[in-house]
Amino acid sequence: MAYFHLTKDNLDDSIKNNEILLIDFWAEWCAPCKMFGPIFKAASEKYPDIAFGSCDTEAEPEVAAMFGIRSIPTLAIFKEQIMIFSQPGALPENVLEDLIQQTINLDMDEVRKKIEEEQAAKQKQA
Numbered sequence: 001m002a003y004f005h006l007t008k009d010n011l012d013d014s015i016k017n018n019e020i021l022l023i024d025f026w027a028e029w030c031a032p033c034k035m036f037g038p039i040f041k042a043a044s045e046k047y048p049d050i051a052f053g054s055c056d057t058e059a060e061p062e063v064a065a066m067f068g069i070r071s072i073p074t075l076a077i078f079k080e081q082i083m084i085f086s087q088p089g090a091l092p093e094n095v096l097e098d099l100i101q102q103t104i105n106l107d108m109d110e111v112r113k114k115i116e117e118e119q120a121a122k123q124k125q126a
Helices: 011-016 031-046 061-066 093-105 108-125
Strands: 003-005 020-026 051-056 074-079 082-088
Touching: 003 031, 020 031, 020 093, 031 051, 031 093, 074 093, 082 093, 082 108
Parallel strands: 003 051, 020 051
Antiparallel strands: 020 074, 074 082
């Protein structure tokens, strides 16, 4: 599934059915979004096995609210249904490329282990 428009109707399936999902939160009036959009779309063509969801925050305010989007553009990355990255700001092509490579190489067993450790520590404090 390379590049597609992310909506509230396809959000859950997009997260569940893709090993890696990148989401670009943007709006038509946003100048930095217009600069980042072509970089995001070009990356989707380079990595056809990765899902690239484009979410117009004006058309999909519920999705933007679910993610707490307060600044755009914002890039969110999921791997194996876990959000591993979220950051506002237009990224240069080389930074996006580096993030994609880091995501591909990320050991999710280690991520799940850290999440479990953090949850256990929070339960001890409660």
